[in-house]
Amino acid sequence: MPYMKPRLHLLAAALVGLVLTTASARSQSETTTPHLRKQGAATQLIVDGKPFLALAGELRNSTTSSPAYMKPIWPRLTAAHLNTVLAAVSWELIEPQENRFDFTLVDDLLHDARANNLRLVLLWFGSWKNGKSTYQPLWMKTNQVRFPLIQNEQGQSLPTLTTFSEANRDADARAFAALMRHLRQVDGSRHTVLMMQVENETGVLDTPRDFCPAASRAFHGPAPIELMDYLQAHKDQLIPQLHQAWEAAGFKTSGTWEEVFGKSTVNKNDWRASSFFTEEIFMAWHYARYVGRVAAAGKAEYNIPMFMNTWIKQEISGWPGAYPSGGPQPTVMDIWHAGAPAIDIYSPDCHLTNFTDWCRWYTQSGNPLFIPESAGDAVGAAHALWTFGRHDAIGFSPFGIDGGAGTNVALAQAYDAISQIAPLILEHQGNGTMTAIVLENGAASQTVRLGNYNLEGRWMSRNPGGPTNSLAALFISTGPDDYVIVARGMNVYFTAATDPADSVALATVEEGVYAGGKWVPGRRLNGDETPEWKALRFGADNYTIQRVKLFRYR
Ligand code: DGJ
Numbered sequence: 001m002p003y004m005k006p007r008l009h010l011l012a013a014a015l016v017g018l019v020l021t022t023a024s025a026r027s028q029s030e031t032t033t034p035h036l037r038k039q040g041a042a043t044q045l046i047v048d049g050k051p052f053l054a055l056a057g058e059l060r061n062s063t064t065s066s067p068a069y070m071k072p073i074w075p076r077l078t079a080a081h082l083n084t085v086l087a088a089v090s091w092e093l094i095e096p097q098e099n100r101f102d103f104t105l106v107d108d109l110l111h112d113a114r115a116n117n118l119r120l121v122l123l124w125f126g127s128w129k130n131g132k133s134t135y136q137p138l139w140m141k142t143n144q145v146r147f148p149l150i151q152n153e154q155g156q157s158l159p160t161l162t163t164f165s166e167a168n169r170d171a172d173a174r175a176f177a178a179l180m181r182h183l184r185q186v187d188g189s190r191h192t193v194l195m196m197q198v199e200n201e202t203g204v205l206d207t208p209r210d211f212c213p214a215a216s217r218a219f220h221g222p223a224p225i226e227l228m229d230y231l232q233a234h235k236d237q238l239i240p241q242l243h244q245a246w247e248a249a250g251f252k253t254s255g256t257w258e259e260v261f262g263k264s265t266v267n268k269n270d271w272r273a274s275s276f277f278t279e280e281i282f283m284a285w286h287y288a289r290y291v292g293r294v295a296a297a298g299k300a301e302y303n304i305p306m307f308m309n310t311w312i313k314q315e316i317s318g319w320p321g322a323y324p325s326g327g328p329q330p331t332v333m334d335i336w337h338a339g340a341p342a343i344d345i346y347s348p349d350c351h352l353t354n355f356t357d358w359c360r361w362y363t364q365s366g367n368p369l370f371i372p373e374s375a376g377d378a379v380g381a382a383h384a385l386w387t388f389g390r391h392d393a394i395g396f397s398p399f400g401i402d403g404g405a406g407t408n409v410a411l412a413q414a415y416d417a418i419s420q421i422a423p424l425i426l427e428h429q430g431n432g433t434m435t436a437i438v439l440e441n442g443a444a445s446q447t448v449r450l451g452n453y454n455l456e457g458r459w460m461s462r463n464p465g466g467p468t469n470s471l472a473a474l475f476i477s478t479g480p481d482d483y484v485i486v487a488r489g490m491n492v493y494f495t496a497a498t499d500p501a502d503s504v505a506l507a508t509v510e511e512g513v514y515a516g517g518k519w520v521p522g523r524r525l526n527g528d529e530t531p532e533w534k535a536l537r538f539g540a541d542n543y544t545i546q547r548v549k550l551f552r553y554r
Contacts, residue, residue: 040430054395203324230338283326288339307345381414389436389474
């Protein structure tokens, strides 16, 4: 047997080599697989090893069911300076028969996105869409005994899968895992797909909570130990409304849901006069457990960032059930964090005029900002600058980009300017050297401090659309007296923040563009182009970029 030894050595060496190669291939693909990474206070989306800013748009719900319908739309999206498309994957179309998957539409989507140099964020239309269940396959829809529905207080079924069913949850998790396994196989080395939205606008509509027998038993039973442990461990960081509800009920560490969070005040004659916070907390926990399991099953196959979008509470429908009760509203985001650790980001679908409030509420507890749905017009364009400049957003995405929004000039112009300075934005995320202002809802000016100066944006006397429009400016501080600014339709004034007795003047002002990340100056601005010889003027027609150097005098 002596001559066998070298052969065994060779075999062992080959095996070790194989293991090392596989391990290094895996670790390489793990580091290049899209993931989230902290930079200072910001969270960045890392794609192919580099931070990525998603200038996105969301397709309407049925668009991706037909590649032919989508064909003429792709080039329009690239022309509007998008780099990412949010596109639906429908459960009923990928699993038409139980356990028989058909990924043809997904493969077509990947192929066409790549051909048009676009990335994708896929929206999993699984158990829920807009608080209802319309995307589960027909073999589920027609079998409500095996796949049960939510019930209202009168015991009537609503067209919504209940969270109180392992069969519902496991069917969804199996399908989502199959989708993620397929994505790993066909996209694991290409990274066309950057993130997944798990479900769509979850929560129960038309009733503050599920009243099916299992739900009612759970509601009158003890609040789960895992939740209570989480709340105690994070007591000092909880979002104020949840903290207050728990405090008002005496910070109990065990008891029924109503003992721990208080009894809702119910006015059966007027829902608006009722408070259903405990019902909402209860539903949030059960949605979180269900969706968290679906997301975890998907991540076990292919681990890319996963987020949830939210039908946010509006004044005209401000009670749970009028908006989906249990979805990840900021007020119950802690409950979601406790119940669904596999979800990385909670997002608002925001078309409301108090957009900036929602950004603030959705960045509590370190939640990264990603806007999956918003307006796609001039208002959306301004909000894109706001989210990137003020909140270090990962991405911004108007809804219905294949409709009117896709051709909206203001959005395309804003995306053009943002994409030029994207490397600069990404470099400055999280370190306090970037901010933004937005003039809207009648505000004529706004001032913000950045670095050594206060920067004030004022409506120009002739602005596009007057105070009903929204305009924004994004400021990056590139040195002690230096700024790069993107803005439209406003004048920008400077005052000294560090030594207020100093007067501030313009040393040099250039307009220009960034090409391949390098500044290409155009006109040198002075005289009439610098109002009162001390401010910057940004024209009303377009978002443009200026670089300014300041000096001081007394
Ligand atoms: C919000 C949903 O999430 C979208 O899928 C879409 O239905 C829009 N509403 C329609 O405005």
